[in-house]
Each structure stands twice: as C-alpha cells, then as structure tokens.
Amino acid sequence: MDQIPIIYQQWLRAIKERNDTNAYAELYQYCWKDLYQHAARRILDSQDVEDILQELFVQFWEKRHTIDIQMNLPAYLKGMLKYKIIDFFNSNKAKDKLLDHWSKHIFDYVQHHPEELETYLMLEKMLEDELEIMPHNMRQVLLLKWEHLSIREIALRMGLSEQTVKNNLTEASKRLKKAIIGYQNVQDGSFTLLLIFILEELSR
Known part of the structure; x- marks a missing residue:
C-alpha cells in the first residue's frame, strides 16, 4: 500500500x-x-x-x-x-475450532465406550466454561498451539515473547487439568486419564 x-x-x-x-x-x-x-x-x-x-x-x-x-x-x-x-x-467460532481439536482425539474412545458418552458431554461443557473465563491471550495461545503451530510461530503471530507463550500454555493446561479432575464422579476413571494425556500431548 x-x-x-x-x-x-x-x-x-x-x-x-x-x-x-x-x-x-x-x-x-x-x-x-x-x-x-x-x-x-x-x-x-x-x-x-x-x-x-x-x-x-x-x-x-x-x-x-x-x-x-x-x-x-x-x-x-x-x-x-x-x-x-x-x-x-x-467468538464462538474460534472456540468451536478448539473444541473440535479436543473432540477428534476422543471420538474413537467414546464410540468404543458408549457408557462414557454422558461423561464426555459433561466434560465438553466444562471445557467450554473454562475457555470462556480464560484471558484472551491464554485462550488464543491454546487455539494456535492446537492448530499445531510451534511456540516460536505463536510468539511471532501474537507479538509475545516465547517465554510468555510458554507460560500461558502451561497455565491453560493446568486450569483444564484441574477442572477435569475436579469432577468427582470421573476422578478415578480411565476417561479422565485419557483426557489429561491428550492435554499433555497437545501442549507439547
């Protein structure tokens, strides 16, 4: 221009x-x-x-x-x-993309364990609630990370330091893990462990 x-x-x-x-x-x-x-x-x-x-x-x-x-x-x-x-x-559109990344990793599990469907729906609602209250940068870091961008790429796109991106990502993962474990009726379930494992994999 x-x-x-x-x-x-x-x-x-x-x-x-x-x-x-x-x-x-x-x-x-x-x-x-x-x-x-x-x-x-x-x-x-x-x-x-x-x-x-x-x-x-x-x-x-x-x-x-x-x-x-x-x-x-x-x-x-x-x-x-x-x-x-x-x-x-x-917007909800961006949030929906994030939920899609979550959902696709556990879709097969729910198909083979239909008894976990109610738990899955409950935890999906929990995820929506947690994303809603996250600070903007923290939510955006998650979105970009789950789109398979590197820490460096996220930092460049958002105009943040790489350490700030890492800090936001770590804190976001902690919040989600805490929220998952907080549901007493799934506290000891294999489904809970699976979700935590997914979070750790997607946050690397």
Whole structure:
C-alpha cells in the first residue's frame, strides 16, 4: 500500500460523496491483498480470513458517509482488521475450532465406550466454561498451539515473547487439568486419564 495518498483521497471522496461503486471496487482490489496477508499471519483458515475481510469491506461501505477523506486509508483499514481479528478469537467460532481439536482425539474412545458418552458431554461443557473465563491471550495461545503451530510461530503471530507463550500454555493446561479432575464422579476413571494425556500431548 505505497501508492500516493492523493489516490486514496480520490477514492474516498467518490465513495463518500457519490456512492461510487467503481471507486469502491478499485479500493477493494488494491487493498485486499495486503489485508489478507496481514490477517493470514494470525488466522490459519483461509475461509475465515476471507469471511473477515468481506465483513470488513461491507462495514466500510455501510459507513462510507462518515469516513474522513483526509485519513490514512491503509492505517484505517488495518485498524478495522485488528478489531475484526480480536472479535474472531473471542467468538464462538474460534472456540468451536478448539473444541473440535479436543473432540477428534476422543471420538474413537467414546464410540468404543458408549457408557462414557454422558461423561464426555459433561466434560465438553466444562471445557467450554473454562475457555470462556480464560484471558484472551491464554485462550488464543491454546487455539494456535492446537492448530499445531510451534511456540516460536505463536510468539511471532501474537507479538509475545516465547517465554510468555510458554507460560500461558502451561497455565491453560493446568486450569483444564484441574477442572477435569475436579469432577468427582470421573476422578478415578480411565476417561479422565485419557483426557489429561491428550492435554499433555497437545501442549507439547
């Protein structure tokens, strides 16, 4: 996005004052790639990235009559994107992805041990509750780690030190283990041990 600002101003004026869809399309085409690359460094699923950018540009169009023609367009769009990404990681969609990683590792076990289904459903609800109350960075570290990113990759994506990532991951695992063991009716069960083993494997 190194084009001279006057072109940004021309696009913004046309969009704001004349509802110019051609100018909007030019702006979209020019800015989309850089925003996509920026988001893709933080969100793994390309469809999620595309959905976020679609929402961003729809919102930009809807607010066109209030935009500042003199603004720094690239900085403005990246600011919008930043909050879209935060919303994504705080959303149920992101949480569901994390639950999917949990679920797929115990699906076979539950199939062969149907008597554990009720326990599984209870523990899945427990996991949802624990994720809900985790600090944002801690939850996001788990999400990225369970997407098989390395500690270094997570640190780069989140702008944190590698030690901070490790600390968040360790604390998150401790919280989940404590919550699992806290259910008295599964305290001594093999299913509980399996879940703790999965947590340890996914956290390495």
